[in-house]
Amino acid sequence: MSTYTYSAGPGMLPKEVMQEIQQHLLSFEHEGVSIIETSHRSESFQHVVDALEARLRRLMYIPESYALLWLQGGATLQFSMLPMNLRNRNRFAYIDTGIWSKKALEDARHFGEVNVIHPIIDETGGMSFEPSLAQDVDYLHVTLNNTIEGTRFTNIPDVDVPVIADASSNILAERIDVERFGMIYAGAQKNIGPAGLTVVIIRRDLIQSMELPSYLHYASHVDTLFNTPSTFSMYVAERVLKWVEDQGGVEAMERLNREKSERVYSFLEQSHVFTPLVSGERRSLTNIPFTTGDRDRDRNFQQFAREHGLLELGGHRSVGGLRASLYNAMPLEGAERLVDVMRAFEEETNVSHQNI
Amino acid sequence: MSTYTYSAGPGMLPKEVMQEIQQHLLSFEHEGVSIIETSHRSESFQHVVDALEARLRRLMYIPESYALLWLQGGATLQFSMLPMNLRNRNRFAYIDTGIWSKKALEDARHFGEVNVIHPIIDETGGMSFEPSLAQDVDYLHVTLNNTIEGTRFTNIPDVDVPVIADASSNILAERIDVERFGMIYAGAQKNIGPAGLTVVIIRRDLIQSMELPSYLHYASHVDTLFNTPSTFSMYVAERVLKWVEDQGGVEAMERLNREKSERVYSFLEQSHVFTPLVSGERRSLTNIPFTTGDRDRDRNFQQFAREHGLLELGGHRSVGGLRASLYNAMPLEGAERLVDVMRAFEEETNVSHQNI
Numbered sequence: 001m002s003t004y005t006y007s008a009g010p011g012m013l014p015k016e017v018m019q020e021i022q023q024h025l026l027s028f029e030h031e032g033v034s035i036i037e038t039s040h041r042s043e044s045f046q047h048v049v050d051a052l053e054a055r056l057r058r059l060m061y062i063p064e065s066y067a068l069l070w071l072q073g074g075a076t077l078q079f080s081m082l083p084m085n086l087r088n089r090n091r092f093a094y095i096d097t098g099i100w101s102k103k104a105l106e107d108a109r110h111f112g113e114v115n116v117i118h119p120i121i122d123e124t125g126g127m128s129f130e131p132s133l134a135q136d137v138d139y140l141h142v143t144l145n146n147t148i149e150g151t152r153f154t155n156i157p158d159v160d161v162p163v164i165a166d167a168s169s170n171i172l173a174e175r176i177d178v179e180r181f182g183m184i185y186a187g188a189q190k191n192i193g194p195a196g197l198t199v200v201i202i203r204r205d206l207i208q209s210m211e212l213p214s215y216l217h218y219a220s221h222v223d224t225l226f227n228t229p230s231t232f233s234m235y236v237a238e239r240v241l242k243w244v245e246d247q248g249g250v251e252a253m254e255r256l257n258r259e260k261s262e263r264v265y266s267f268l269e270q271s272h273v274f275t276p277l278v279s280g281e282r283r284s285l286t287n288i289p290f291t292t293g294d295r296d297r298d299r300n301f302q303q304f305a306r307e308h309g310l311l312e313l314g315g316h317r318s319v320g321g322l323r324a325s326l327y328n329a330m331p332l333e334g335a336e337r338l339v340d341v342m343r344a345f346e347e348e349t350n351v352s353h354q355n356i
Numbered sequence: 357m358s359t360y361t362y363s364a365g366p367g368m369l370p371k372e373v374m375q376e377i378q379q380h381l382l383s384f385e386h387e388g389v390s391i392i393e394t395s396h397r398s399e400s401f402q403h404v405v406d407a408l409e410a411r412l413r414r415l416m417y418i419p420e421s422y423a424l425l426w427l428q429g430g431a432t433l434q435f436s437m438l439p440m441n442l443r444n445r446n447r448f449a450y451i452d453t454g455i456w457s458k459k460a461l462e463d464a465r466h467f468g469e470v471n472v473i474h475p476i477i478d479e480t481g482g483m484s485f486e487p488s489l490a491q492d493v494d495y496l497h498v499t500l501n502n503t504i505e506g507t508r509f510t511n512i513p514d515v516d517v518p519v520i521a522d523a524s525s526n527i528l529a530e531r532i533d534v535e536r537f538g539m540i541y542a543g544a545q546k547n548i549g550p551a552g553l554t555v556v557i558i559r560r561d562l563i564q565s566m567e568l569p570s571y572l573h574y575a576s577h578v579d580t581l582f583n584t585p586s587t588f589s590m591y592v593a594e595r596v597l598k599w600v601e602d603q604g605g606v607e608a609m610e611r612l613n614r615e616k617s618e619r620v621y622s623f624l625e626q627s628h629v630f631t632p633l634v635s636g637e638r639r640s641l642t643n644i645p646f647t648t649g650d651r652d653r654d655r656n657f658q659q660f661a662r663e664h665g666l667l668e669l670g671g672h673r674s675v676g677g678l679r680a681s682l683y684n685a686m687p688l689e690g691a692e693r694l695v696d697v698m699r700a701f702e703e704e705t706n707v708s709h710q711n712i
Contacts, residue, residue, distance in 0.1 A: 003388045007395040010587055018382055018390055025378040030667065032359045034374055036550045036592070039363040039668055072428035072552060073571055076583040080569035107569040189584055194392045196428060196552035196586030213436035213463040215429055227432040228545055230552030230586060231366055236392070311386065312395055 004334040007312035008147050010189040012329040014243045021236055035235045040228050048238050055241035059250050062178050062201055069200040069221040070229050075168045078185045079107035082164060085218045086138050086206060087111050093134040095119055098146035099318055125280010126154035134159040139182060145170035148316040150289040151282045162206060172244055173286050173328055174254040182206050191328050193237035196230040253328045257285040260326045260335035264288050267339045273346040291321040298322050301345050308341045360690040363668035364503050366545040368685040370599045377592055391591045396584050404594050411597035415606050418534050418557055425556040425577040426585050431524045431543045435463035441574045442494050442562060443467050449490040451475055454502035455674055481636010482510035490515040495538060501526035504672040506645040507638045518562060528600055529642050529684055530610040538562050547684045549593035552586040609684045613641040616682045616691035620644050623695045629702045647677040654678050657701050664697045
């Protein structure tokens with residue numbers, strides 16, 4: 001029986017990549033010396049960095065006018081570094097789409113005034129906002145995919161300020177038109193590689209020379225490894241990005257992710273036991289929250305699923321319920337298995353209802 | 357032929373630990389699910405965190421009055437977080453012992469006034485300072501081991517302010533009397549585990565409730581994983597600390613490190629080709645800088661050593677020369693091999709001199 005993990009992050013990585021990492025773990029460039037033991041200033045590690053950058057640029061069509069920064073501290077540290085580095089007027093606009101966007105805007109409040117913009121849900125269930133609300137600010141911040149709520153931002157109108165995107169849970173999982181953004185940032189642990197790595201894709205003209213402590217200053221990290229990065233995470237990320245290229249790129253990932261989420265949603269929509277928590281166009285391709293409507297039954301399902309080899313189906317600790325995260329490395333069979341197991345639980349539940 | 361890497365960091369990890377990591381890489385708690393794919397909120401990962409903490413407390417005799425924070429961003433991010441979190445009077449004292457202490461004090465200048473204290477070298481070559489210079493400041497900062505210069509701070513007089521130590525290159529490599537310090541911080545990539553992890557050992561009463569953005573506030577990280585940490589690094593660190601305990605603890609590591617450095621230094625002291633760059637009691641146990649006195653010959657030796665399986669013997673890019681880092685995971689044979697290869701180079705050099 002295969003085991004699948006539907007964790008919202010750290011999430012699954014491609015099986016083939018994990019096997020390759022294991023096979024070469026004790027020998028990177030030299031027999032007996034692991035990538036983990038390799039200096040970040042060595043030529044061989046620089047090859048990893050160069051390949052990683054080249055792959056990300058190809059996969060996301062990132063022009064040279066954007067710099068790639070390989071940082072630590074997760075998206076959470078970017079919640080501070082972003083306003084710290086991009087402030088001029090000390091006013092920012094944040095679209096409030098959920099728990100993570102709230103955390104981002106709370107951190108921004110330490111550096112200036114925050115205009116909180118509420119999203120508009122249109123007739124198709126898509127998510128947009130009123131562009132006139134994003135004026136006279138240093139930037140507009142949007143969380144592209146809301147990992148906890150299972151929603152995605154579908155329609156970003158043109159605005160006159162740089163748009164900054166938290167893409168932690170949808171980077172490489174669906175197409176993102178990089179040139180519409182001033183900066184995109186993402187924690188690695190969902191679609192890129194092991195936790196401990198954060199990528200920042202930033203338009204070079206937005207990087208200011210400022211009075212900031214060294215690590216916290218974007219300028220420190222441009223076109224160089226400023227200090228020891230999360231080397232192993234970068235090494236694995238490079239292998240994961242190669243795998244994404246081999247699969248057909250982000251376009252292929254998006255097709256696969258649409259198919260997986262449609263499989264799960266079409267089951268949920270006709271189920272008598274499970275209910276999806278999001279409807280319409282704003283449904284996330286990668287995070288699907290659902291529930292049986294009963295806390296104990298949700299817990300029973302988690303246990304039932306675990307016995308069938310399906311792990312980490314609990315909702316975020318702040319909201320409860322159930323959630324399936326279907327990132328790039330989750331194969332179609334993982335979505336199918338989930339549907340099979342939900343159906344089996346449904347049947348068992350119906351049987352026990354009849355018994356009462 | 358065994359290969360040894362004398363990298364100043366990321367450094368060698370114990371061979372047995374690396375083999376164990378490799379063996380279990382694809383199966384952590386469940387067959388087919390890697391530690392890398394395991395949620396940081398799972399029970400099984402919490403066991404790793406608990407074991408890691410318990411081992412570090414045992415190894416360093418850390419009482420409960422100190423909190424352990426598992427952060428990212430390296431010691432370098434602590435250069436900012438430290439003054440940001442511990443400031444009251446906005447005055448700090450920093451002992452200037454080398455390049456890393458300079459970087460630390462430059463970052464502190466963003467948060468207040470810095471008294472730069474110059475170390476005193478005593479008659480044994482030990483390093484101390486004048487305690488009256490560390491008054492009316494929020495804390496005194498000392499770099500316990502200077503990775504680049506190959507020196508260690510030998511004698512810290514009593515002062516009335518909290519003493520904060522950067523122990524990145526000597527943590528677990530020699531005994532540190534934790535209770536003499538307000539806070540000790542260290543990047544993991546020398547003696548603890550893979551890069552991407554930083555440990556902060558801080559006296560709980562020094563943690564202030566302040567107006568700081570979330571990740572940068574020490575209070576956010578006390579007794580909890582505030583956001584996704586570098587999970588794989590923590591997992592490996594726990595295994596490395598188990599290995600240190602199995603070897604006999606920090607006391608045994610210090611004995612081994614003394615023996616290794618004495619082997620190398622006693623060769624260097626009688627060599628006609630190589631010269632050690634540090635003398636006296638302040639010699640680091642873990643980082644030994646040396647030179648042939650000639651840039652080309654230094655480079656030739658590095659090449660010669662590489663051909664004999666000894667890697668990463670170059671000095672820091674800022675100072676040049678040669679450097680051997682002999683962290684905990686470097687076995688005695690690694691020090692012996694280095695001496696053998698230096699001797700062989702010396703003989704070859706002498707022969708070629710005679711040939712001229």
